[in-house]
Amino acid sequence: MEENIFNQLANKYDTKERKELANIIVSAVYDEIKTSKIKTLLDYGCGTGLVGLELSNLADQILFLDSSEQMLEILKEKIIQTKIKNAEVMDSDFTKLPSNLEVDAILVSLVLLHIPDTKQILKFFYSILNAEGKLIIIDFDKNENISHPKVHNGFTGLELRSLLSDVGFKNIEIKTFHHGKNIFMNQDASLFISTSSK
Numbered sequence: 001m002e003e004n005i006f007n008q009l010a011n012k013y014d015t016k017e018r019k020e021l022a023n024i025i026v027s028a029v030y031d032e033i034k035t036s037k038i039k040t041l042l043d044y045g046c047g048t049g050l051v052g053l054e055l056s057n058l059a060d061q062i063l064f065l066d067s068s069e070q071m072l073e074i075l076k077e078k079i080i081q082t083k084i085k086n087a088e089v090m091d092s093d094f095t096k097l098p099s100n101l102e103v104d105a106i107l108v109s110l111v112l113l114h115i116p117d118t119k120q121i122l123k124f125f126y127s128i129l130n131a132e133g134k135l136i137i138i139d140f141d142k143n144e145n146i147s148h149p150k151v152h153n154g155f156t157g158l159e160l161r162s163l164l165s166d167v168g169f170k171n172i173e174i175k176t177f178h179h180g181k182n183i184f185m186n187q188d189a190s191l192f193i194s195t196s197s198k
Contacts, residue, residue, distance in 0.1 A: 013048050013071065021183060022050035025109055025138050028177045028193050032136060033058055033105060040103040044125070045111030049075040051138075052107065056084050063103065065090045101128045109138040113152040122167045129198040135169060137194040140184050141176055148185065160194055169196035 029051065033041075041059035043052030046066045053075075056062045062084075066072055069092045079087045090097065106125050115121045125135050140154035147153060157174040164172050174194040181188050 011070070011074070013074070014050065017183075018050060021180065022054070024178050024180075025051050025191070026054040028138065028191075029055060029107060029109070029136055030058070032193065032195055033134070036105065036134065038104045038134075041105045041107060042103040042128070043107045043109075045108060045114070046075065047071050049078055051109045053078060053082065053084065053087070055107070056087055059086070059105070061086050061088065063088050063090055065092075065094075065097075067092050067094065102130050103128055103133065104130050105134045105136065107136050107138075110140075112137060112139045113154065114150070116150075118152070118155075119163055119167065122163055122169070126167050126169065126198060131198060133198045135164075135194075135196050135198075138191060139194075141190045141192055143184055143187060143189050145187050146185050146189075151185070154184070154189070155192075157192065157194075164194070164196050169198065172196040 038059040040061045040063065041055065042063045042065060043049070044065050046052050046064040048071050049064060052062060052064055064072070064075055064087060072089050072092055076089055079089070106129060108125070112118060112121070129135065142154040142156045144153065160174060161172050172194065173196070174192055176190050176192045178191040179188070180191070183189050
């Protein structure tokens, strides 16, 4: 198995630029869920927790999940330092997830572009959401200037809406909320937030 690129990046991950972008994402997500009563929020592909930790007060419990053990180690340190009591870091091995995992909301921030089979992962999200549960996706609008064998070059609203709808999600809303310089593989790009429910 190839070395997880995010393990190599972990110690240098929290750059000034990433923190700034995370703050922009946090405020967009905050606006979406601040009035929701969320028991369990899953931050899927959480990295070092730059976004999820800032939202921990919006849920009774926040679960962090990532495929990089090193990222999760940094996150565990942050949880200890910030004394957040309602956070749980889950195993980085996805095959060891509890089969009865059920959550009220899932946050997927800048993760979908790294997952080859978008529809498959959306099906997984649908399966672990409680009835009326909410899926929040933050990612890049499609950007034709970007071409990489392991990364989607963003998503169009039409394409994502169609995938979400095929899987069974409803109340789908997608809107662009930020334009930034050099934020997607050193290219100018825009970010969208998508919300949908089971």
